[in-house]
Amino acid sequence: MENNLFTPLRLGDYTLKNRVVMAPLTRMRANPSDLAPTDLNVEYYRQRSSAGLIVTEASQISPLGMGYPLTPGIYSPAQVAGWKKVTDAVHAEEGNIFIQLWHVGRVSHSSLHPEEGLPVAPSAVAAPGMTFTASFEQVPFETPRAITVDEIKQTIQDYRKAAENAKAAGFDGVELHAANGYLLHEFMHETSNQRTDEYGGSVENKARLVFEVLDELVDVLGAGKVGIRLSPFVYPYGEYDPESYEVYQYIIEKLNDYQLAYAHLVRYRQGEIEHVAEKEAALWKAFNGTIITADGFTPESGEEYVASGKADAIAYGRHFIANPDLPKRIRLKAELNPYDRDTFYGGAEKGYTDYPFLETQKA
Numbered sequence: 001m002e003n004n005l006f007t008p009l010r011l012g013d014y015t016l017k018n019r020v021v022m023a024p025l026t027r028m029r030a031n032p033s034d035l036a037p038t039d040l041n042v043e044y045y046r047q048r049s050s051a052g053l054i055v056t057e058a059s060q061i062s063p064l065g066m067g068y069p070l071t072p073g074i075y076s077p078a079q080v081a082g083w084k085k086v087t088d089a090v091h092a093e094e095g096n097i098f099i100q101l102w103h104v105g106r107v108s109h110s111s112l113h114p115e116e117g118l119p120v121a122p123s124a125v126a127a128p129g130m131t132f133t134a135s136f137e138q139v140p141f142e143t144p145r146a147i148t149v150d151e152i153k154q155t156i157q158d159y160r161k162a163a164e165n166a167k168a169a170g171f172d173g174v175e176l177h178a179a180n181g182y183l184l185h186e187f188m189h190e191t192s193n194q195r196t197d198e199y200g201g202s203v204e205n206k207a208r209l210v211f212e213v214l215d216e217l218v219d220v221l222g223a224g225k226v227g228i229r230l231s232p233f234v235y236p237y238g239e240y241d242p243e244s245y246e247v248y249q250y251i252i253e254k255l256n257d258y259q260l261a262y263a264h265l266v267r268y269r270q271g272e273i274e275h276v277a278e279k280e281a282a283l284w285k286a287f288n289g290t291i292i293t294a295d296g297f298t299p300e301s302g303e304e305y306v307a308s309g310k311a312d313a314i315a316y317g318r319h320f321i322a323n324p325d326l327p328k329r330i331r332l333k334a335e336l337n338p339y340d341r342d343t344f345y346g347g348a349e350k351g352y353t354d355y356p357f358l359e360t361q362k363a
């Protein structure tokens with residue numbers, strides 16, 4: 001029987017060759033001098049061009065949007081030039097590539113952007129737990145500054161500029177990172193958003209910034225080149241607010257009018273959220289466009305999930321780190337290389353561009 005991951009998929013302005021998506025994966029290997037992608041990063045993405053779609057590692061839209069050492073940006077000419085080499089390499093192999101646009105909000109440290117000072121967030125509430133400084137020292141999160149309305153307007157313009165840069169760098173589109181506890185997600189939770197202006201309080205207000213940003217991205221690129229990532233039941237770096245479910249319901253419903261290329265929905269895996277399975281199924285069902293789902297899929301469970309009609313494509317993260325030719329391995333039911341957590345973040349070739357392809361392994 002045909003494997004459902006290998007039928008073409010219409011996604012916005014594109015037709016993908018398969019439904020095996022490379023998930024966005026922060027690897028912290030940009031050029032230390034300008035945070036531009038390097039030739040090593042070009043090789044890493046080129047190796048993975050057989051994905052139906054590559055979503056790049058999250059890339060900050062401004063210096064203040066950075067949360068970890070050596071993550072790439074998409075706000076300077078040098079960064080655009082570096083990314084252009086990446087997109088050229090992927091396109092030469094007939095791949096599709098979207099860049100994930102990122103502002104980390106409070107999940108940051110002032111040492112990463114000394115000129116901008118403290119991280120910003122909807123409200124001055126520190127994320128629980130520890131983070132890393134620019135010199136990899138482990139410290140508690142700082143209490144962020146509450147972002148002003150003027151700064152919010154500037155941030156929206158930073159996203160717009162990032163979309164223009166993405167276009168100049170030859171990307172097929174952008175994925176708005178509104179998941180995993182970063183800036184846009186912080187607005188959706190009462191625990192991190194205690195604002196009393198038009199960006200806090202009501203469900204509509206908590207979702208306002210996401211749509212203000214999307215309006216700019218769509219204006220620059222067209223809806224068929226814009227996707228969004230949400231993680232309705234996963235809120236790392238913060239205290240989960242069960243009431244946020246209503247915000248996601250509102251967002252999904254409103255997204256239906258936007259006709260975006262796709263929604264990338266991170267599924268629930270662990271934690272204590274009441275009726276989570278039903279809630280997740282209801283949200284996924286409420287979205288009327290193309291759905292990519294991620295988190296913890298194996299080749300088999302991914303195929304089953306697509307066959308069941310719950311999603312159109314599966315994003316693989318850790319398996320794509322260790323298997324540059326993952327689609328081929330899935331299609332041939334070949335063994336997967338195991339991934340090495342120690343080399344996920346930072347470093348050079350090791351654990352990055354030296355995982356073997358099937359052919360070289362057999363030879």
Ligand SMILES: Cc1cc2nc3c(=O)[nH]c(=O)nc-3n(C[C@H](O)[C@H](O)[C@H](O)COP(=O)(O)O)c2cc1C
Nearest residue numbers: 023024025026057058294295296297316317318344
């Ligand atoms: C090393 C690493 C880096 C990640 N970086 C990002 C990122 O930049 N943006 C994002 O949205 N998710 C990021 N994620 C989450 C992945 O996109 C994906 O959702 C997660 O790994 C679960 O999928 P998997 O079980 O197939 O690995 C990261 C995960 C890992 C393991």
